[in-house]
Amino acid sequence: MNHLLPMNNTDTRFTLRFLAEKDGQLLREALAEWQISKRALTAIKFDGGLLTVNGTEQNVRYPLHIGDQVEVKFPPEEKSDGLAIEYGKLAVIYEDEALLVLDKPAHQSTIPSREHPTKSIANDVCGYFEQQSLASTIHIVTRLDRDTSGLLCIAKHAHIHHLMGLAQRLGEVSREYEAIVHGHLAEDWQSIVAPIGRKETSIIEREVRQDGQYAHTDVTVLQRFSVQGEPMTHIRLKLHTGRTHQIRVHMSYLGHPLVGDDLYGGSRKLIDRQALHCVSLCLQHPLTKEKHYFTSPIKDDMQRILNN
Template sequence: MDTRFKLRFIANKKGQLLREALQEWRISKRALTAIKFDGGLLTVNGVERNVRHVLDIGDCVEVTFPPEERSDGLAIENGDLTIVYEDDAILVLDKPAHQSTIPSREHPTNSIANVVCGYFQQQGLASTAHIVTRLDRDTSGLLCIAKHAHIHHLTGLAQRHGQISRQYEAIVHGHVVQDVQSIVAPIGRKETSIIEREVRQDGQYAHTDVTVLKRFYFNNEPMTHIKLRLHTGRTHQIRVHMSYLGYPLIGDELYGGNRQYIGRQALHCVSLDMEHPLTNQTLKFSSLLTEDMQRLLNESSA
């Protein structure tokens, strides 16, 4: 059984080169190179053609992408996945805290990517895990995975054009003064650390919107429940920006919080909105806060 990923298009311009049509259909040059050399196929009305073929209106073009290979460092593992949505193109998951999105030297096994590869193998899918929206190991909530390199290419274009929207909820130390604010502060790697980031003038542009949901006390300590919207996706962006404001996340020891009340940073991706990369249908997903964050809110006092 041929499990290679395939897409069909109908030509709508007379005399157009297949190469030009594929460009309009957002097939990348990298994908075309892989199709040519790594086991893909281009057909027009069922006949194999090259990119110099001249199309006629109504021609049926089928693009067969080559099978994908996992990187050597990505082992196949079996494990649990909380699937929120799935089709032939994307997979949306609800990630628990304390699970890495991709394997690392410190946590080489049981990552979302490892388990997704195992899940794809069970499905007989000739693909690997392409992470569209990544979450830190101790951040919970929604994340999106593309099932194929071409879908990853399309979602990357969507992200660059601000067409994938994520909202988070967090609990931070202190009472945030402003009800609504935008943090625009560049983020870069801290010179003394390979992990830690900081706001710095030579960093990458980073923009976070913050809305206060509730100010409260937990064991007489002031805390604030906030909602955040990311306009950019820098590493540790929310954690760095909130620490920069003087309100580090509860449980985030790396950026000034403490773990007295929760065993990880209190951060959860509650919503993910996007257009489907193939159908352009609007997709909206949501996720409830995890029990550890709910406990802080439920046991709080005004």
């Protein structure tokens, strides 16, 4: 099997190319092995996509021969009607035909919400894609809370989002964070396995509860220190799952809420948001299979607390 990234031509549809490796295999079976989803095949058939073998259009029942060149053209994607196109500044860490990795600032939502319907990362990426004449919409792979800063991964196409979702479920997308919490953690390293669910009295707040979803966070102490006599700990966290507010809930559950996280018991005396930053993102590229490792230093507002 051989993936080739799209070539520059007048056809802006996202295109993948494969080499058949089995004699007599139906095109449909090969596409399944190449992880083209049934939903994608339906879209290709009805929404303007195309399947060709050696340059000739074929249906999914076509029997392949070893060495046949299969080309999959995905239909153009349309953005949601409710997503406004904006042109804010994006801190691009990495970009190719499949992925976009950004360094998100604090105080910016990843996607629009009722409280913040515009000026989100998604709005700005819509404008960025439009400037590139990219027929795609927004596919967030690793989402961050509004007040969490750091590395954020976006897929440029629905199929890439599908592949990255499979990788996440297999634990092949790794994220690490740094945070500052109240108090001195007793252990230098610990693993928190505690299920998280929505708090019954809130539509926003989560809590550790028996009927919640499985959630697993590893915590490593980097530094114990004090600010104006108040003990604090600088920690590094590795997520094994991606529940909403997972780090914030787990640290509050331990009795060490994040500094600045007033939703879960933290104080905003030193910082006006939760002191949480995604410092590293490790993934295997969904097409080339190369390993990529991205890093981002913590923001100035967190660094000022550490410098006190």
